[in-house]
Amino acid sequence: MINLTEADTSPAWCPGCGNFMILKTFDEAVEEAELDRTRLALVSGIGQAAKLPHYTEANVFNGLHGRALPAATGIKLANHELEVVITSGDGDMYGEGGNHFLHAVRRNIGVKAFVHNNQVYGLTKGQASPTSDPGMVTKVQKHGVNSAPFRPLAVAIAEDCSFVARSFAGDRDHLREMMVAALRHDGGFALLDILQPCPSFNSRNTFQWYRERVRPIGESHDPTDRMAALELAFTWGDEIPIGILYRSDRPSFESHLDVLEDGPLAARYGDR
Amino acid sequence: MDLTIRIAGEAGQGVLTIGSLVVQGFARLGLDVLSTKSYMSRIRGGLNWYDIRCGDAPLTGPAERPDLLVALTDVARDLLGEELADGGLILHNSGESSAENVVAIDFEAVARDVAEKKLYAGTVALGAVFGLLGYEPDVLSGLLEEQFARKGDDVVADNRRCVERGAELVAEESGRLDAPESTGDARPVYDGAGAAALAAAAAGVKFVTAYPMTPATATFTWLAGAADEYGIVVEQAEDEIAAINMVCGAAYGGVPAMTMTSGGGLALMAEGLSLAGMMELPAVVLVAQRPAPATGLPTRTAQQDLLFALRAGHGEFPRAIFAPGTVRQSYDLTRRALETAHRYQTPVLVLTDQFLQDMEQTMDELDAAPRPIDRGIVTDPEPDYERYAVTDSGVSPRAIPGGPAFVVCDSDEHAADGHIAEDIEGHLEQQDKRMRKEDGMRADALPPERYGPDDADTLLLVWGSTYGPAREAVDRLDADGESVAMLHFPQLWPLDADAVSEAIGSPARLIAVEGNQTGQFRTLLRSEGIIDECELLTNYTGLPFTGAEIAERIRQ
Numbered sequence: 001m002i003n004l005t006e007a008d009t010s011p012a013w014c015p016g017c018g019n020f021m022i023l024k025t026f027d028e029a030v031e032e033a034e035l036d037r038t039r040l041a042l043v044s045g046i047g048q049a050a051k052l053p054h055y056t057e058a059n060v061f062n063g064l065h066g067r068a069l070p071a072a073t074g075i076k077l078a079n080h081e082l083e084v085v086i087t088s089g090d091g092d093m094y095g096e097g098g099n100h101f102l103h104a105v106r107r108n109i110g111v112k113a114f115v116h117n118n119q120v121y122g123l124t125k126g127q128a129s130p131t132s133d134p135g136m137v138t139k140v141q142k143h144g145v146n147s148a149p150f151r152p153l154a155v156a157i158a159e160d161c162s163f164v165a166r167s168f169a170g171d172r173d174h175l176r177e178m179m180v181a182a183l184r185h186d187g188g189f190a191l192l193d194i195l196q197p198c199p200s201f202n203s204r205n206t207f208q209w210y211r212e213r214v215r216p217i218g219e220s221h222d223p224t225d226r227m228a229a230l231e232l233a234f235t236w237g238d239e240i241p242i243g244i245l246y247r248s249d250r251p252s253f254e255s256h257l258d259v260l261e262d263g264p265l266a267a268r269y270g271d272r
Numbered sequence: 273m274d275l276t277i278r279i280a281g282e283a284g285q286g287v288l289t290i291g292s293l294v295v296q297g298f299a300r301l302g303l304d305v306l307s308t309k310s311y312m313s314r315i316r317g318g319l320n321w322y323d324i325r326c327g328d329a330p331l332t333g334p335a336e337r338p339d340l341l342v343a344l345t346d347v348a349r350d351l352l353g354e355e356l357a358d359g360g361l362i363l364h365n366s367g368e369s370s371a372e373n374v375v376a377i378d379f380e381a382v383a384r385d386v387a388e389k390k391l392y393a394g395t396v397a398l399g400a401v402f403g404l405l406g407y408e409p410d411v412l413s414g415l416l417e418e419q420f421a422r423k424g425d426d427v428v429a430d431n432r433r434c435v436e437r438g439a440e441l442v443a444e445e446s447g448r449l450d451a452p453e454s455t456g457d458a459r460p461v462y463d464g465a466g467a468a469a470l471a472a473a474a475a476g477v478k479f480v481t482a483y484p485m486t487p488a489t490a491t492f493t494w495l496a497g498a499a500d501e502y503g504i505v506v507e508q509a510e511d512e513i514a515a516i517n518m519v520c521g522a523a524y525g526g527v528p529a530m531t532m533t534s535g536g537g538l539a540l541m542a543e544g545l546s547l548a549g550m551m552e553l554p555a556v557v558l559v560a561q562r563p564a565p566a567t568g569l570p571t572r573t574a575q576q577d578l579l580f581a582l583r584a585g586h587g588e589f590p591r592a593i594f595a596p597g598t599v600r601q602s603y604d605l606t607r608r609a610l611e612t613a614h615r616y617q618t619p620v621l622v623l624t625d626q627f628l629q630d631m632e633q634t635m636d637e638l639d640a641a642p643r644p645i646d647r648g649i650v651t652d653p654e655p656d657y658e659r660y661a662v663t664d665s666g667v668s669p670r671a672i673p674g675g676p677a678f679v680v681c682d683s684d685e686h687a688a689d690g691h692i693a694e695d696i697e698g699h700l701e702q703q704d705k706r707m708r709k710e711d712g713m714r715a716d717a718l719p720p721e722r723y724g725p726d727d728a729d730t731l732l733l734v735w736g737s738t739y740g741p742a743r744e745a746v747d748r749l750d751a752d753g754e755s756v757a758m759l760h761f762p763q764l765w766p767l768d769a770d771a772v773s774e775a776i777g778s779p780a781r782l783i784a785v786e787g788n789q790t791g792q793f794r795t796l797l798r799s800e801g802i803i804d805e806c807e808l809l810t811n812y813t814g815l816p817f818t819g820a821e822i823a824e825r826i827r828q
Binding site for chain 1: 476478479481499500503504505507509510511513514515517518519520521522523524525526527529543544547551644647649672673674675676677678679680681682683684690691692693694695696697698
C-alpha cells in the first residue's frame with residue numbers, strides 16, 4: 001500500500017495565503033491575552049480557515065462544514081469556563097452556516113468568531129462566496145455574481161451582537177489588536193471579520209486592493225452608537241472601515257442560565 | 273375484566289383535559305390503566321379522541337372498540353358510535369337522548385347551572401363517567417384540588433360540585449356497564465414521552481436541545497419542565513442540524529446530551545450522526561416515528577423509519593438502536609441508550625413512535641432520583657494523551673477539554689492524536705478501530721424477549737411499540753386453543769445473529785408484525801441471514817395495531 005505519510009504536509013495552504021498571517025497573529029494574540037491554552041477550545045467547520053486549529057496548540061473541535069457555531073454553543077454550555085474561539089471562513093460561517101450565524105448572534109452566546117473572509121471559496125477552488133462582490137466572474141458564476149453580498153457586520157449589529165469588529169490580514173498590528181480585544185471581551189458573542197486576500201482564487205480582492213481601501217475607524221466613533229455602527233457596516237467600496245464597529249452590554253446567553261451558577265455542567269459528575 | 277372509555281370531540285373542546293382527569297382518577301382507584309391518544313394535526317376543530325382502558329389485571333395495549341363513548345359533538349357520536357362495543361353506551365353532550373343506549377347530558381348547560389361557567393363542562397363529564405361506572409366521585413376530590421388549587425379555592429369547589437352533579441345526573445343509569453373493581457391503592461401513571469425524559473434526567477443528561485417536532489416534542493417539553501430541578505440546560509435549536517451539532521459539542525465538552533425529533537428531523541440530522549460516529553462522541557437521539565414520506569401524517573403513528581435510522585449518515589460507523597415496547601421500556605431503554613453511547617463513544621438512537629409517546633400506563637414508580645451514568649471519562653490524561661489511541665476494543669480513552677491534555681477531535685479522518693491526516697494506512701487503522709466497537713455493542717446487545725409457549729407453532733416477530741398489541745393477540749389466540757408465541761426485540765442494532773437465530777428456532781409459521789408497508793425489520797433479519805421464509809402482517813394506516821386486529825388477521 002502506498003504510504004502517504006511524507007506527502008501529508010501541513011499546513012495545507014497555498015504559498016502567500018492570508019491564513020499564514022492570521023495564524024501567526026492568532027498565536028501572538030493568545031500570548032498577549034494570556035490565555036491558558038488547556039482551557040482554550042478552537043472550533044471550526046470546513047474550509048481553509050477551518051484548518052487553523054490543527055496548526056496551533058489548543059483543544060480542537062473541527063466539525064462539519066457550516067456547523068461550527070452550534071458545536072461551539074454546545075461546548076460553551078457544557079463548560080462555560082472554556083474560552084471558545086471559532087475559526088471559520090465566509091463560506092463556512094455566512095453560507096453553509098448562515099442560519100446558525102443568525103441564531104448564535106441572537107442568543108449572544110459567549111464565544112468568539114474569527115471569520116477569515118476572503119470573498120471566495122478556496123477549498124473548492126474558486127467559486128463565489130456569500131460575500132463576493134457583485135460582478136465577480138468564476139467558473140460557476142461565469143456571467144458574474146448577481147446576488148447582493150451578505151453584510152455580516154450589519155446583520156450582527158442589527159441583532160445587537162455584543163462585539164463587532166473588522167480587521168485585515170495584511171495589517172498584522174491591527175489584526176492582533178482586534179484579536180486581543182475580542183479575546184478579552186467578557187460577555188456575549190464576539191464577531192471579528194478578517195479581510196483576507198486569496199492569491200490563488202480571488203484576483204479581484206488582492207492585498208493591494210484591500211490595502212488601498214482599509215481605513216482604521218477614527219477615535220471619534222462611539223461603538224455603543226448603533227446607528228453609527230450600522231453606517232460603518234454598510235460602508236464598502238473605495239473605503240472599508242476596520243476596527244471595533246459596535247459594542248453592546250447585552251448579557252451573554254449563558255449568563256441568563258441560573259443552572260450554570262454552580263459551575264460548569266461538565267464538572268457535576270463527581271469523577272472530576 | 274376490562275373496559276374502554278373513549279372521550280371524543282373537536283380539538284380545543286377539552287378532550288385532553290377530561291381524558292387526563294379520567295386516567296388520573298382511575299389510577300387513584302387502583303385500577304390498571306392504559307390510555308392512547310388519536311388526534312388530527314390542528315389546533316381547533318377536527319375529531320380527536322382519548323382512549324382509556326381500565327382493568328383489574330395488567331393491560332398491554334389498547335382495545336379496538338370502546339364500551340363507553342363520551343361524545344362531545346354530534347360528529348363524534350355519529351362517526352365513533354359505530355365503533356361501539358356490543359352493549360356499549362354513549363354519553364352524549366346534548367339535551368336529548370337520540371337512542372336507547374345514549375345517555376344525554378348538556379355538559380355546558382349543567383356547568384352554567386351549577387357554577388355559572390360553561391368552562392367546567394369537562395368536570396361535569398368527568399363526574400358522569402364516574403357515575404355511570406358506579407365509582408364514587410370522592411376519589412376525584414384530591415385530584416381536582418391538585419389540578420385547580422392554583423386558580424383558587426372557589427374554582428376547586430365549583431369543579432367538585434360539577435363532578436358531583438355530573439354523577440347525580442346519571443345515577444339511574446349507573447350499573448348499565450360492567451366496570452372493574454377498585455382496589456383503592458393509588459398507582460403512578462406515566463406516558464412514554466415522559467418516561468423517556470425522566471430516564472434522561474435521572475441518568476445525568478445536562479444538555480437537551482431540539483427543534484419542536486410531533487410526536488417527539490412531549491419529551492422535550494417534559495425535560496424543559498424538569499430542567500431547574502435536575503440542573504439541565506434546555507435550548508430550542510434553530511433547526512435539527514443545529515440540535516445534533518450542539519449535542520456533539522456538549523458531548524465533546526463532557527456532558528451527557530440528547531436531542532429528540534421525528535423522521536423529517538432525523539433526515540436533517542443525518543450528517544451530524546455521521547459526525548458523532550467519526551468524532552466518537554456519545555450522541556443520543558430519540559426518534560418518535562410518524563407515518564409517510566415528507567410531512568406525512570404528523571400526529572399519527574408508524575414504524576417506518578427503522579432502516580432509515582439504521583442507515584442515516586454517510587460513511588460507515590457503529591451505532592446502536594433501541595426500540596421500547598412499553599412505557600416502562602421507554603424509561604429503561606433511554607437509560608440504556610445513554611449508557612451504550614458513553615461506553616462505546618458513538619451515536620445511539622431510541623426509536624419510538626406517536627403511539628408509545630402518548631401512551632399512558634399505570635406501573636410501579638419509576639426511579640426519579642439522580643443516578644448519573646458512567647461517562648467513561650479519563651480524568652488525568654498524560655500530556656502526550658491521544659484522543660484516538662488504537663485499542664483492541666476500539667474504545668479509546670476519552671478525555672474532555674479543560675483538563676491537563678489537549679483534546680483534539682476532527683470530522684476529517686485523523687491520526688491517533690486527532691489531527692487531520694490523509695495517510696491511507698492511518699485511515700484504515702482508525703476506520704477499523706471505530707468499527708471494532710460494534711463487536712462490543714453486539715456482545716452487549718439485549719436479547720429478544722419471548723412471550724407465549726416455548727413450542728408454539730406460530731411465532732410473531734415484533735419490535736418497538738407493537739409489543740403490547742402483539743402480546744394481547746398471543747393471549748387471545750392461545751386462549752382459543754391456537755399455538756402462538758411472540759419474540760419482541762427491544763434492541764434492533766447491533767443484532768447477535770446466532771443468538772437471535774437460536775431464539776427464533778424453527779416454528780412452523782413465522783410472521784413479522786410491523787407498523788410499516790414493506791416489512792423493514794423482516795428485511796433487516798433477512799439481510800443478516802437470520803431468517804428466510806417469513807410472512808408479513810403490516811399496518812401502515814397511521815393508527816396503532818390492536819391485539820384484536822392482530823389476532824383476527826392471524827386467524828384468517
